[in-house]
Amino acid sequence: KLSMRLTAVASYVETGAILADIGSDHAYLPCYLIRNEKISKAIAGEVVKGPFESAKKNVKKEGFENNITVRLGNGLQAVEESDGVDTITIAGMGGPLIASILQEGHTKLGQVKRIITQPNIHSSSIREWAVQNGWVIIDEEILKEDGKIYEIIVLERGQANYDELEMKFGPYLLKEKSPVFIEKWERESTEWKRILGSLEKAGDTEEIYQRKEQLRKEIELVGRV
Ligand code: SAM
Missing domain, CATH: 4.10.860 (DNA Excision Repair, Uvrb; Chain A)
Structure with a gap:
C-alpha cells in the first residue's frame, strides 16, 4: 500500500498525464498511478544505481515494463523530448535540491504543464524558483504521517506575486492554517x-x-x- 504522503502527491497528477517521476527510488508512485489506471505512461528517473535497480525490479514485478521507462540520470536528464512528458513529480527531497533539479533541467520543461513537488524541508526554495521562472502555485497541501510533517506544492505556468509570509509559509497553507500547519x-x-x-x-x-x-x-x- 502506498504511503499517505505519496498518495497525496499522486492525487495532483491529472488523468491521462505523461509523467516523469524524478528521484523515483522504488518507482512506487508511477506504479500506483498505472495500477489505478490514472495514467498509462511514465518515466521513472534515478541518479543512484541502487534505487535505479529497485525501480526496474519493481516495474518488472508489477508487469508495467510497457508503461514505465526507468532511466538512470541526474534530474531532468532522464527526460527526453520524444517522451512528451507533461507532468513532473519530485518528492521526498529537500526544497533546495528540488529547486536545483528544476533549474538545471529547465530546458526539459518545454512541454511540461504541471510540476508537483513534495519538499521535506525548506519549501520556500521551490516558491522562489517558481516566481523567478514563470510558474504559479495552484495548490498546496500539508500532511502528517508517522509523526513527520510533509508539504506538497503544485505548480503551473503563470505569473504571481507573493509577499514575504506567503513565500515562507505558502499562500494556500497560510490561508488554510490547518492544525498540522500550526x-x-x-x-x-x-x-x-x-x-x-x-x-x-x-x-x-x-x-x-x-x-x-x-x-x-x-x-x-x-x-x-
Ligand atoms: N520520490 C520517492 C519518495 O518520495 O518516496 C523517493 C524519495 S528518496 C528519499 C530520494 C531519491 O531521490 C533517492 O532515491 C535519490 O537517489 C534520488 N535523487 C536524489 N537526487 C537526485 C537527482 N539529482 N536526480 C535523480 N534522482 C535523485
Whole structure:
C-alpha cells in the first residue's frame, strides 16, 4: 500500500498525464498511478544505481515494463523530448535540491504543464524558483504521517506575486492554517528559540551574530502567522 504522503502527491497528477517521476527510488508512485489506471505512461528517473535497480525490479514485478521507462540520470536528464512528458513529480527531497533539479533541467520543461513537488524541508526554495521562472502555485497541501510533517506544492505556468509570509509559509497553507500547519511552525519556532538560546551563550563572532539575526527574523515571521 502506498504511503499517505505519496498518495497525496499522486492525487495532483491529472488523468491521462505523461509523467516523469524524478528521484523515483522504488518507482512506487508511477506504479500506483498505472495500477489505478490514472495514467498509462511514465518515466521513472534515478541518479543512484541502487534505487535505479529497485525501480526496474519493481516495474518488472508489477508487469508495467510497457508503461514505465526507468532511466538512470541526474534530474531532468532522464527526460527526453520524444517522451512528451507533461507532468513532473519530485518528492521526498529537500526544497533546495528540488529547486536545483528544476533549474538545471529547465530546458526539459518545454512541454511540461504541471510540476508537483513534495519538499521535506525548506519549501520556500521551490516558491522562489517558481516566481523567478514563470510558474504559479495552484495548490498546496500539508500532511502528517508517522509523526513527520510533509508539504506538497503544485505548480503551473503563470505569473504571481507573493509577499514575504506567503513565500515562507505558502499562500494556500497560510490561508488554510490547518492544525498540522500550526504544529509544524510551532515545532520549528521552538527549535529556533532553542538554538538562539544556546547561541546567546556562545561568543559573538560575525558568523554567530548573523545566524542569531536570521533566527530572530524567522521567529518574528512565525509570530506574524
Ligand atoms: N520520490 C520517492 C519518495 O518520495 O518516496 C523517493 C524519495 S528518496 C528519499 C530520494 C531519491 O531521490 C533517492 O532515491 C535519490 O537517489 C534520488 N535523487 C536524489 N537526487 C537526485 C537527482 N539529482 N536526480 C535523480 N534522482 C535523485
